[in-house]
Each structure stands twice: as C-alpha cells, then as structure tokens.
Amino acid sequence: MTAETVISCKNAWKIFGADPKKYLRSMPAGLSFDDIRADGYIAGVKDVSIDVTRGEMLVIMGLSGSGKSTLVRCFSRLHDITGGTITVEGQDLMSLSEKELIELRRNKMGMVFQSFGLLPHRTVLENVAFPLEMRGQDKHARRERALEVVKLVGLEGREEYFPRELSGGQQQRVGIARSLAIEPDIWFLDEPFSALDPLIRREMQDEFLRLQGMLGKTIVFITHDFDEALRLADRIAIMKDGAVEQCDTPDQIVLNPATEYVRKFTEEIDKARVVRAGVLAQGQVMGEGEPVEASASVQDLARLLVQDARAVIPVAQSSKVIGGMDRAAALEILLEAS
Amino acid sequence: MADITSDLKADTTSPAQWSRSKWASVLLLVAVVLTTLRYGGLLPDSLHRIPEAMIPPFAAWLDVFFNFVKDDLGLLTLTRTLTEGLEWLLDITANLMFGKRRWPFIGPIPWTAVAGVAAVVGYHLGGWRMALLGAGTFIWTALIGQWTIAMETMSVLMVAAPLAFFIGLGLGILAWKYAAVNRAIKPILSVLQTLPFFTYLLPAVIFFKVGPTAGAVATTIYAIPPMILMTTLGLQKVPSEVVEAGNMSGCTKWQLLRHVYLPSARTEILVGVNQVIMLCLAMVVLTAFIGMPGLGAKLLAMMGSFKLGRSFEIGVTIVLLAVTLDRMSKAWVVRQPVHFERGTPWWRKHIVLLMCIGVFVFFCIAAQFVQVFAEIGRKQNFSQGKEIDTLIKGFLALDPVQNTTQAIRYVLNVWILNPFRDFLLSIPTPAFILLVVAFALSLGGGRPAIYAAIFFGLVALSGWWDRSVITLYSVISAVTLALLIGVPLGITAARSEKWSQRVLLACDTAQTFPSFIYLIPAIMLFGITATSVVMSILIFAMVPLTRYTIEGLRTVPPEMTEAADMAGATRMQKLMKVQLPLALPTMAVGFNQAIMFAFFMVIIAAFIGTQDLGQELQRTLAGTDLGKNFVLGICVSLMALTFDLTIMKWATERKKALGLPD
Amino acid sequence: MNKFTTALTAGVLAFAPMTLLAEDSSDPIVIPVHNWSSQIVMSHVVGQIFESMGNNVEFVTTDSQAVYESVRLGDVTLEMEVWEGAFGASFRAALEKGGLHDAGDHDAVTREDWWYPMWTKDACPGLPSWEALNECAAVFATAETGDKGRYLDGPVDWLKHGQERVEALGMDFVVVNAGSAAALWAEIGAAEADKRPVVVFNWTPNFAEAVWPGEFVEFPEWVDGCDKDPAVGPNPDALYDCGNPADGYLKKAAWDGMKDKWPGAYDVLTKISFTNPQIAEMARLVDVEELEPEEAAAEWLEANPDVWQGWTS
Known part of the structure; x- marks a missing residue:
C-alpha cells in the first residue's frame, strides 16, 4: 500500500x-x-x-x-x-x-450523528451554516456556502424550515449538509x-x-x-x-x-453477493475465452457459472486479465448461499 | 440459626423495613412513657422543657455576626451602593409605568397603549382568547380605578423578575457546570424555599433601604430558586449528540454554552421564567410590609380600614394579572418556531413587532386628544367596593350562615383544636422530638430520622419551643382537615375530565388569590380564634392536595385499570386496590406541598392573632432585630424541612418500588 | 392633555426650583405613608403644601414602627403622625440613637383604650363605667371564654397591657389579642351584623369613629406613674390599674438633615398643627367618600385655605 x-x-x-x-x-x-x-x-x-x-x-x-x-x-x-x-x-x-x-x-473534520444532533431553534440554513458561523466566517459567505451544501443534499426550498418541520430522512440530510459545510x-x-x-x-x-x-x-x-x-x-x-x-x-x-x-x-x-470475481482470481492459471469483470460478484455471474463449461474462467480488471477463477470454487460459494 | 431466620424474613419483607418500624415503635414507646411520667408528676421540669439557663443566646450571637458582616466587613456600604444602581433602574420603570418624576421623564405610558400591546402579544401567543384575556386584564385594572397602583407594582416586578431570571440562570449554569457549586447551592435552596418570607423582608430593609428597592430585592430572592433548578435541569437534559455536534462544529466553550446548550434548554428555562413571574406576583402583598408600593400596599390600607369590597377588587386584579402572565408565559413555553416561506417580505416576518409598535404609537397619540385614553380618574371608574361590602356583610349576617359558623366554631375550638393544642403542649420536649423522629424513621428511614432529631433538637435549643409547637399544631390541624376535604374532592373530580379541569382551575385561582383576603372573612365567620387560623390555612393547603390527587389518579397507567376491570373489580375495589396505591406517591408530593403551604400560611395567619412563631416574626419586622428574626425563621424552616425530607424520601422510594416515573 | 409636553415640563421644572425659589434642595422630600387613612391623607396634604412651595415630594409606603429607623438614616425625611401610645417607644428609641428630632406637637390629642360600639349599650346600659362593664361581663362571653367576657386587645406587640389591667382590677374578662388592626375591624364588622355586644381596643382619631359610633370605657383616671409604681391607682399592689391617658400627644418627627437641606419646608413643618376634627375630616374623605388620598388631600386643601395658608406665608 x-x-x-x-x-x-x-x-x-x-x-x-x-x-x-x-x-x-x-x-x-x-x-x-x-x-x-x-x-x-x-x-x-x-x-x-x-x-x-x-x-x-x-x-x-x-x-x-x-x-x-x-x-x-x-x-x-x-x-x-x-x-x-x-x-x-x-x-x-x-x-x-x-x-x-x-x-x-x-x-x-465533519461528523454525522445517529439522532441528527440538530439545533432545534435554528432553521435548516442556520444549522448548516453553524460550523461556519463558529469559525467566524462572515454572514454573506457562509450563507452562500450553506445554500450550496443544502442544494447538494437535495433540500433546496426547505432552507427556512425548522428541524421539527422535517421528516427523519430530511433531518439527516441537514446533518450531512452541516458536516460537509466546512469541506x-x-x-x-x-x-x-x-x-x-x-x-x-x-x-x-x-x-x-x-x-x-x-x-x-x-x-x-x-x-x-x-x-x-x-x-x-x-x-x-x-x-x-x-x-x-x-x-x-x-x-x-x-x-x-x-x-x-x-x-x-x-x-x-449471502456470500455470493459479497465475493467478487477479482478475489477468486488465482495468479497461476489464466484460463481461456471471454473474461469476466473483476468487480462482478459471484451472484452476478451465477448463470454463467452454471452454464459455462470452462474449469477456469479468466478475470479482467480494466480490460486486462489479472488471473483465472476456479469455476468449481465459485460454484461452491454460490451453492452454499442457497 | 439467627442468620437463617433473618434470611427467611428477608424473603417476605425487606429487613430494613422491618427494623425501621421496630425502632420507630421503640421510640414511640419511650415517648409515651415520658409523657405518662410527666402526667404522673414524676418527670422533673428540666426534662419537660429545656431550662432557660441552658438555652444558648443564638440571637445575640447572630446579631454580633450580622453586625460584623454589616459594618466591619462593609457589607452595608456595598449593598447601599447596589441600592443606588437598583434605584436607578426602578426609577426608569417607575417613570414609564406611572410617571414618577425621574429620568427619562417620558411616562406614564397611557393605559390603552399597554392594553393594546397586551392584546397583540396575547393574540400572537394564543389567539383571540389570549388576546381577550391580555387586553381584558388591563382594561379591568384601568376601569376599576387601580391603574396607577397596579403599575407601581408592575414597575417593580419589571425589574425584579429579570433580575431573578439572570441571577437564577447564572447560578443554574454554575451549579450545572461545577459539582461543588451544586453541592453548596442545594441545601441553601432547600432552606430558602422553606424560610418564612418575613425572614427575607427584614434583611432586605436593613441592607436595601425601605421602599421599592427592598421590595424588589426580597421579591428577587424569593423568585430565584426555581430558576436555578430549572436551568440546571434543562442543561442536563440537552441530548449528548447535540452537544457533540456543537463540539464537532468547532465551538469554543463559550460558543457551546451560548449557541448550543442554552437554546436547547429553552423549554426548561422558559418554565423557569414562568415560575419566576408567578413567585414575583405571590410577593406583591407581602413586600408591602417593607414599603413596596402598589397593589399590596393598597390592599393592606383597604383592609386596615375595613373595606372588604375594595380589597376584594384588588385581589381580583392580582389574580387576573397572575393568570394573564401565567397563561402567556406558558403559551410561550410550548410555542415552537414556524418557518416563513422564502421570499417573505421583511414586514411580514416581523408583523407582531410592527403591530405592537403600531398599536402603542396609536394609543400614545390618541391619549393626547382623548383624556380617558390616558388615564381614568377616581370618579370615573367603576369600582363597586361599597356594593360588594354590603353584599359580603349581608351574607355574613344571614341566620343560617351565622348558625352554621357558630356551630363549627364551637365544636372545633372547644372540643378539638384547643384540647389538641393543650395536649401537644403537655408533651415533654424530649418525648415530642422522639415522636417526630419515630415518624421520620418509619416513613423515610435512617437519614431523615437523623435530620429530624438534629432539626427539632435545634428548635428546642432555640428557646422558642412552645411557639414552635403551636405553629406545628396549626399546621397539623389544618393539613388534617385539608386531607379530609381535599382528597375526596380530588377523587370525585378525577372521575371525569371535565370536572378535573374545573377543579384544577379553581385550585389555580385559589392559589394566586392574595392569601390576606381570606383572613377578614375568616375572622368575620369564626372570630379571632384558632378556627379562623386553621380555616385560612385550610384553603391554601387544600389546593396541592386536591391537585396532586387528581394528577396521581389520572396518571395511573391505563393498562392497570383495564386489568382491574377485566378482573371484575367494582368501582370501589378498583379505587382502593389499584388506583389509590399507585397514585399514593404522587399524592404524597401533594401532601408535602400542603405542609409547606401550611407553614407559609400559618405565618400570615399571625394577622388574625396567634401565639406562634409567626406572631413573633411579625413583631421583629418593626425593629432591627436581625438575630431574633433569623432564629425564628430558621425554626420554621427546620420544622418544614424535616417533613419535606421525610415525605419526599418516602415518595421517591415508593415510586421506585412501584416502577413509576419520577 | 399633552403627556409628552407635560413630562418635558415636569423634567424642566424638576431643575427649576434650584435657581428660582428659596434655597430648598430640589431633591424630593420623602414622606412616609402607612396603612391608615388619616395618616395617608395628612401626609398628602403636607406633601401638596410643600409642592405648592416649589419643592419636590415623594411618598413611600413603610411600616409604622420601622419608619423611625428610616427617618433616622434620612431614607425618609419626616413623619407626620407620632402617636404617644402606639409609637412613643419606637420614636424614643430612635431619638436616643440620634438622627431625628421632635418637630412639634399637633393640637390634636390621641387616646387609646377599651372601646365599644354604641349598640353594646343596649345590652349593658351602665356603660361607659368600667364597673358596669365588669358586671355585665357575661354579655361578652364567647364559645371559648366560658362565662367570662372577652376583651379583644390590640396585637401583642402594641403592648397595651390589657391582661395586666384585667388582673389589677379583678375583672371577669379574658383578654384575646388580635393579630392586626384589620382583625379588630373584622370582629366589630361581624358583631355589627347581629348587633352583638363587643368590647375591643380602639383609638382616636380613627376612621372607625365615622363607621361605627362608639365610646371609650371610663377606667379609673390616668395618674402619672400608674405604669411604674404599684401604689398609684386604686389597687395598691398592681401596675396598670388605671385607664390610659385621655390626651396623649400627636407629634411630628423630622430627620436632622432636613433643616439644612430644605429650610423652607422645615420651617413650615414645625408650624403645621392639625386638630382632631380636621384629622377626622381627612379620614372621612377617604373612608366614607371613597376618594383617593391625593384627591382627598386636594379637596381638603381647597376647602380649608385659612387653616394652612398661614403656615406657608
């Protein structure tokens, strides 16, 4: 690394x-x-x-x-x-x-909290601008920046709302926006x-x-x-x-x-959903034929794994083959899951 | 063997409980033996009452101490300097509210302008009803011819209430921040809350000059404790994530307090504001004794010249002011901010402020042209004092009324109260203390029992034992009667929501009505006797009992009553077996408050004519006897604290045992 | 009326007297008012006289006993009603400490003693003699006093020695102390309803005279030393065996600094003297006519120019 x-x-x-x-x-x-x-x-x-x-x-x-x-x-x-x-x-x-x-x-640093930790007496915009206010940024600049972040999290038009007036998801968007305000x-x-x-x-x-x-x-x-x-x-x-x-x-x-x-x-x-082809690719035997994407999960490849007859299937990352995947091992993971 | 048996016992009843009641019975037995000996003439006098010679001269010591602090340490100079600052503030409000000739020389504000602003603020906080209440209160005050005196009162409260708020807030923050401050403040607050108001009044006069300054100081001190408690409570309740969010936003300590803690504790702080206002109003009449002008002084003057009707009208004004300020501040507590749509013009956002200014300016100008808008003179008003006088006197003269009260007076005085008082006085001091300790032990356990012993021991040493016992006797008699009336009333009212609301409203009114006004009708009905004293305390002590009974019963979890219904309980069974036991801890809080109120009122009852501590306290007001005043006040406080500690301990333990929330 | 202009004028005026009139200070003269009408009106009368001379005046409500301490310290400037019986002790105590002094007597005399409303005479026709009163003691009995009569004394701290007198004269009465003046009135008011006979502590001049006509009980006449020497009075072995003096003084008291700070006003103060009927009239305006004290004072001044104009010239 x-x-x-x-x-x-x-x-x-x-x-x-x-x-x-x-x-x-x-x-x-x-x-x-x-x-x-x-x-x-x-x-x-x-x-x-x-x-x-x-x-x-x-x-x-x-x-x-x-x-x-x-x-x-x-x-x-x-x-x-x-x-x-x-x-x-x-x-x-x-x-x-x-x-x-x-x-x-x-x-x-920015931090987002489980129960949002919003200040109840401040509007969305004021909450988002809070960290900027604390570090003494001038009113105009922090308003600009806050509007920008509010837009980024998709709360445009709710700037003047109070946290109490928002749904849980929207409140957390405010929390996220606040944590991002200082970049x-x-x-x-x-x-x-x-x-x-x-x-x-x-x-x-x-x-x-x-x-x-x-x-x-x-x-x-x-x-x-x-x-x-x-x-x-x-x-x-x-x-x-x-x-x-x-x-x-x-x-x-x-x-x-x-x-x-x-x-x-x-x-x-469900391991088949987690394990990706790239992880199963062994270095020694590359296998032949059409490669599969390294980022594809075993589950994504289920149909191919069942129908393909190759013992080793090549795995490619950015169009370059990085190794071969043992089909039996991959099948094992697939079957174990179901 | 012994271990096994005690273990077995532990299974059925807790061992602490068992030994508590056992010890309490032992103490009780000793007390009975001592009293019997006394009756048999076998107990020496020195064991009956502490001999005069053995009583330490607390008052003299305190006087020496006070004089040292006052003169040698220069406290008097300091407070007199503060007085000047306070006076400056009071002069400003006095000029604005009732036109006292002081800087800034622009008052008085016309009554119509005040009423108009009250209406706008009322509307903003609670719609038309609140607007009507706000405007109505001030219109009543003006029309009844009490505008100037009401504004004299308000001008002092306008200084005292904010002072109490800021001092309370500051101390509350300190107590929350530093555990040491908290530990130091707690016991002082407990004592302050049980100290009779006369004990505040005398030092206020000595240190802050007779008149509105002393009145403002006494009012402020009286109103501070709940503000401290609510501030601390509110700050403790701020969610930790909100605080962490503040920290992560890079708040400095001061920014954290100012922008995160205080705004987040808004609700509790505003509840504190509400309580400050209510306590300030409660002091309106009492501070009249130390020269506070306004409604209280007028009330005392009216009572002194036997004008029942006018006194009653002043009482109504005080209640109206209290109800208005209470409702408005409570509405402010629950009011949540609401956003304005983007692009709302500036004037729309500040419409309330603009309306207030508009109404204010309008009436100020109107008052220049229309005299009645500025003030209503004595001859223009609508006071019905004489008519009410006739009405009250006529009612009291009715034969059925006379006969009933005569009968009650006879039975209570001759058969119950006087014998009870004589009995209490006949108990030897040590036996009396043992009785109180036994009570504290069986109810609250070891700690309250120790406090009870120390506190009552001090009372015995103060040299005011007989008067303390008479004070206690009035309190016990009144609270017992209040229990007999207030609890059934509460139980009956709690059956329906409608009646609960009505009775609670009556309780509110009874509590804010200046207690002095009860005294005169009480005397006219029951004469200058113990019955009058007990009756006037009774009205006051019943309020919390009824209120907490209703509250206790109505907060019994519905599953429990439903379970009782499904088990086939009759209404009576449900009440006795389910509702009352569960409501009992809450009712105990009410009982405790009833005792505290009774201790408060018994001092006021000195104006009827008593031979208790209140009478002596009242007497000290006329002089400069700080030491004696303090000793007497502490005697009342110590007795009240004993009950407070014991009963509250029991209620908390009981609540915990029943798994009820605090 | 233009409030703002008035306020402005008042503001200017507040500074004006300093240059225009005598050498009185422009600081307000602080006059204490208590909780009984005659004193309140009299204080306002005097206040308005001072104002007519160009002085500034302010009123503070104070306790009638504690006021002497305040006069002494200069917190208040004067006291218009110093009753011999009720406040003599507090006044003398303050006098000894220094800071205030006697500013002369009113013509009015004061009296404090056992008193009964007129209707009582119907039940006990021998009144006002105290022996007659004692003979019909049973008429005054209440539920609590058994067959003895009840005498309602003033608050204990007024030190009226009712108990001692009952013992000294061997009367069949139980003494009960009221807690306040208001309590006394309440008892008389309650008794009035069914014309029940009562005997209570009372004093003159007082509003009660106008509301409930009545008389003082005639005790053995006051002799100097009755309260100090047992030999004086009918009972050779007891103190307090006579009635109170029927002509107690009614004084004015002033803060020592007043003479120098407001010489003009001080001069007037020493000349002021009211009589019993004048004081009763002032009280009547408030207690019966129900005027506010300021209005009552103005009315009284208007009606009696000959009384007061002599003092100011």
Missing part, C-alpha cells in the same frame, strides 16, 4: 470508571473485557490499532455496546483516550491544545441511517454513495447493519467488547473470518 495514512490508531485504550488512567497503568496484560468489568471499569475501546488511508471508506461494525461509537469519538477526540496514541494527519490528537483541537475540527477531509458518520425507515435508509445510502463518488473523502462509517457495511465499505472493522476482531475487505471477512465471532457474524450472509 502506498496510500497515505490519515488516521493512525496505535494500541488505543478508552476505559470508563473512577480513575481509569491509574487503573490502566497498573493493569496486568491480557485482561478480558469481563475481568475489567469485575474491577469496576468498562473498556470502551480495548487496545485498538487501526489505520485509515486517504480516500478510503472504513466501516466499523459491531453490535450495540461493542465500542464502535466510542472508537469514532476517540478519533475525533470527543472522548480523550486513556492510553495509546491516535494521530490525525500526523498530529498526535492527545497533544493538541484546546485551541488546536478546535482549529482541527473547524477545518478538517472536511475526514468524515465521521455514526450510524447515520439507523434511525430511519428501511426504505428511506436505502435511498439515503444511494444518496451517500453518490456524494462520496463526487467528494472522495476519507470516511469512517459506523453501522450495526452488515448489509449496509457490505454495500459501502472498502474495509470493514468488526468490533466486540471494545476490541477489533478483524479488519479487512468485505470479501476476506466473508471468506476467511479471523475469529469464531466473525464467522458467526458472517454465517447468515
């Missing part, structure tokens, strides 16, 4: 309790989450090391209480970590003064669509992908919905009891679960 690391998290700990710093120092290595709880502390984030590279979309997923929201709040220093280091664009987060931190948030490099989204109806959620995910296609930001996205994670992620980190169980591409997580917990988690998943 040559890509530049934006967020680097090394052995980060976040412990809640009476005197977490002291506890962490005196804590013997290898304690489990339950051991720590028995001592009267909660390990919100437990020895997490993870890197996020520029332009990447990292999805952190886990059940509620697994620490995913805590971790993202450590990335933005809404929580101070108890141990380890987190650097953002090379700056050590914990060493920043309050002023520097505010500067960082005003210029580099952040890093975008945190904490279960942004969980509070929405399934239909709206789907629509919002499409919308989100459209935005990301245009903006290409570095994203940390939190969800407890595996389907959502699979739809959006470049990489997925699965968390349990504050620790990251596995962090990998969706295909790898499905094909090679690192732990029993991850395996159980992925059991119910």
